[in-house]
Amino acid sequence: MKKIMLVLFVLLVSGSFTAAIATAQIPAQKGAPHAPVKIVQGTLKGVDPLNKTITVEIVEGQTVTLKVDVDAFEQIHRVGKKGERLELRLSAKDIVETVAVGTGP
Numbered sequence: 745m746k747k748i749m750l751v752l753f754v755l756l757v758s759g760s761f762t763a764a765i766a767t768a769q770i771p772a773q774k775g776a777p778h779a780p781v782k783i784v785q786g787t788l789k790g791v792d793p794l795n796k797t798i799t800v801e802i803v804e805g806q807t808v809t810l811k812v813d814v815d816a817f818e819q820i821h822r823v824g825k826k827g828e829r830l831e832l833r834l835s836a837k838d839i840v841e842t843v844a845v846g847t848g849p
Contacts, residue, residue: 782834788824793817798840800830812840819843 786800789807796817801807810832812820823845824830831844 781836782838784832784834786830786832788820788826788828788830790826791820791824793821798824800832810834810838810840816840816843820845 784800784802786802786808788798789801790799792798792809796812796814797809798812798817798820799807799809813835820830820843824843828845832840833842835841
């Protein structure tokens with residue numbers, strides 16, 4: 745009887761642990777808002793504080809306007825200057841989550 749209870753307890757604990765690990769990995773697989781999906785490098789061309797967007801030139805002559813997360817926008821506002829090279833990490837919904845200034849060739 746003790747062996748059966750011990751085996752059931754071990755199965756219960758290992759099953760709970762497996763379920764917890766699987767649940768923790770699901771948001772990253774489905775493209776959770778905070779899981780960076782794309783990394784883009786470009787040159788900062790303009791900042792729109794009203795709409796919380798930035799304009800970035802990714803390839804020479806091609807500009808893209810991107811929505812920016814509040815924290816990333818504050819970071820760009822503090823250290824980003826027009827003409828500087830940026831590395832942008834985008835979420836699954838193409839919203840800039842984090843910014844690295846002055847990176848890339």
